[in-house]
Amino acid sequence: MKLDMQEYFLACSVKVRFVETDANGHMSHLSPVIYMEQARTELVLALGMGDLAKGETFFLAKQSVEYKKQAYFYDTIDIYCRVASYSKTTLEIEYVMVNQKDEIIVTAAASFVYYDANKQRVMRLPQDLQERIDALKQKPLLQHS
Amino acid sequence: MKLDMQEYFLACSVKVRFVETDANGHMSHLSPVIYMEQARTELVLALGMGDLAKGETFFLAKQSVEYKKQAYFYDTIDIYCRVASYSKTTLEIEYVMVNQKDEIIVTAAASFVYYDANKQRVMRLPQDLQERIDALKQKPLLQHS
């Protein structure tokens, strides 16, 4: 798979914490799942969706992770995201995690349902979502946060 | 999807810890990934593969999780597993997580590569793997551990 990284923006950058390693001597398989969530938070904010004060308005329906290469304690991992597709109520996100040598260590994907937690029902995604996504593609996010 | 639970065995049973919840008020999306690992440990032991004294001899290549239903603090979750398929060097595992009301809360899958960490190379799965799998299907695992 050749990744067209131009579609992706840099959602966040993390350093692998020692507690995020395991007794195999490298980053735990769990850690990328944590990083995906952090990247998704930035994506939701950057798209102007979800009101943190009221709790998250996305529910995670499924996620998958492919482990390409080991990462180690104190590695810097950049997490790139893109909106792969969306429907009336769902959003598909893809992730690529890259180490400081520009090697892809993880690819991942997640499906979200947009949801009003107070009314307990699925919501329509914003009408202007395509514009928001296009606007996001113009800029690396990392500098905001 | 109708699950043929007869193919599955009970790898382990967990109670959702408070730290395994999040500010949405229910079990974090991360927790099933933790439970998958615990179930896999029991599977590897039950199949007589992997020598814990020498470290794990399986590498996780990919995993995916589908969230079907919320779980809450102190819920008891039973994690059922089955070997869905295998090739010379890889093992495909499927998981079903069931709450105390017998509702499926999560389904999941993971692919592993059998690996000799000392020689740093992929290994062949045991010749008699099919027999081991068949033997495992005869018994619920939970009682061992």
Place this chain on the structure above:
Amino acid sequence: MKLDMQEYFLACSVKVRFVETDANGHMSHLSPVIYMEQARTELVLALGMGDLAKGETFFLAKQSVEYKKQAYFYDTIDIYCRVASYSKTTLEIEYVMVNQKDEIIVTAAASFVYYDANKQRVMRLPQDLQERIDALKQKPLLQHS
């Protein structure tokens, strides 16, 4: 320090998960803090305090952990607790964690404030707390859960 284990009851028993190890090859320093929380849940329930349906009614004010001995993946750790002391609104708990060789691996302590989360104020501990504590000392808890 000679511990008078007779004052303690067995709050819970855990197996060290692989994600609870770190790249030092043994149990992470974080894991006992997780186990303390699990033990505290059992203590709160066993004392008949705290209504899980309404959220926790204890706030953790401080905690401390002493690491006596390493633990490893898949070790079985028994977490013993006792109520060391209490005042009108606070509870002091002490913990001892013991491995399968009966070696103490961790000792710990925590202070809690009893709290009504709805009214957002500190509450008095139950009048009959001493009786509840005495009743708890008569029985190992583990078998309930």
Place this chain on the structure above:
Amino acid sequence: MKLDMQEYFLACSVKVRFVETDANGHMSHLSPVIYMEQARTELVLALGMGDLAKGETFFLAKQSVEYKKQAYFYDTIDIYCRVASYSKTTLEIEYVMVNQKDEIIVTAAASFVYYDANKQRVMRLPQDLQERIDALKQKPLLQHS
């Protein structure tokens, strides 16, 4: 307690991740323990001690945490550290965690033993430790990492 913050340097700054919250709606009691470890990594590097390539050369002997104020999802927490004292082989570190409103949310302390993991024995701290500590006091660390 009035803290003399001038003795502290800024080891790192974190944003509270969603997985670091719990069903009480705020940051889990566990998260500051994670942040302490991250701050300690920066301290060890900043003091020129510990060789990450060879694994950590500090063992945590004990740690304690006091919870002063709640923190919430996506809060920015600055973790300040200081070397409170040291002996021939041990190091005492104190931590203060401050939110974006400059409120202290956590104070903490930890004791470490300097250790050669290969020779499996306690080591003497560097002769010039006081100079290293003094040098560190001159600069905020955050900008390095």
